Amino acid sequence: MLMDAARLTRSLAHYSSFARTRRIPLLSDRLKQPMTDDETFLAEFEGCRWPLSRWHHRDHIKLAYLYLCRYSFGEALSRIRDGIKAHNAAHQLPDSSTSGFHETMTHAWLCLVQFAIAEYGPSANADDFYENHPELSQQKTLRFFYSKERFMSPEAKTRFCEPDLTPFPIGRGCKGKDSQTETPAGGSGET
Numbered sequence: 001m002l003m004d005a006a007r008l009t010r011s012l013a014h015y016s017s018f019a020r021t022r023r024i025p026l027l028s029d030r031l032k033q034p035m036t037d038d039e040t041f042l043a044e045f046e047g048c049r050w051p052l053s054r055w056h057h058r059d060h061i062k063l064a065y066l067y068l069c070r071y072s073f074g075e076a077l078s079r080i081r082d083g084i085k086a087h088n089a090a091h092q093l094p095d096s097s098t099s100g101f102h103e104t105m106t107h108a109w110l111c112l113v114q115f116a117i118a119e120y121g122p123s124a125n126a127d128d129f130y131e132n133h134p135e136l137s138q139q140k141t142l143r144f145f146y147s148k149e150r151f152m153s154p155e156a157k158t159r160f161c162e163p164d165l166t167p168f169p170i171g172r173g174c175k176g177k178d179s180q181t182e183t184p185a186g187g188s189g190e191t
Contacts, residue, residue: 035127038066045083048090055087060106061136062126064113069122077110097154104156108142111168 036044044050045063063083067076085101093100116133123129135141142151145163155161 038062038126041126042066045087048087050087052091052093055091057139058130058137060084060109061113061130061133064110065117065123065126065129068110068114068117073110073114077107080106080110097157102157103159104146104151104161105142107160108145108163108168109136112136112141115169 041050041059041062045059050059063080064076067079070076071079081101081103084106085095088095088100095101113136116129116136120132123132130137145165145168146156146161147164150156150161150164153161
């Protein structure tokens with residue numbers, strides 16, 4: 001969704017005010033799990049071997065970052081969608097109205113990770129990216145963009161719903177949803 005300059009400024013101010021309040025990730029975020037190098041993490045995830053006990057929000061953000069650095073937005077979205085569904089199935093996680101894969105959540109986080117990459121550039125690795133962007137460490141961040149009613153709707157679980165509170169920020173190199181399938185947010189985009 002493209003927006004005019006005034007709406008973009010308001011959106012960025014709203015998002016940035018939250019980001020400033022969380023300069024340092026919670027210590028508990030850093031102690032939850034040991035660091036894993038990017039290639040090992042991807043191989044384990046794509047092979048559906050990443051332990052369920054270590055599959056947390058941090059890993060979703062790392063996965064989004066790694067795919068966006070390698071592929072176009074559309075390809076990254078397709079890979080993360082298929083990967084999460086396969087991972088859940090391999091670990092026999094039920095897909096119901098309250099659990100399992102959530103299309104809007106996945107798409108929304110991909111948009112925010114793409115914005116962070118476009119604005120601040122890539123990091124040395126996925127763990128560094130996560131540590132450098134504490135605003136992405138809070139699952140509550142999506143509340144700035146979505147009402148509870150919209151986000152928890154059956155429609156939002158099965159197909160992407162645009163935010164109803166404020167649009168996603170569009171940073172340098174981000175041209176909105178229509179062009180997200182054409183250019184990667186970072187990296188070479190080569191497979």
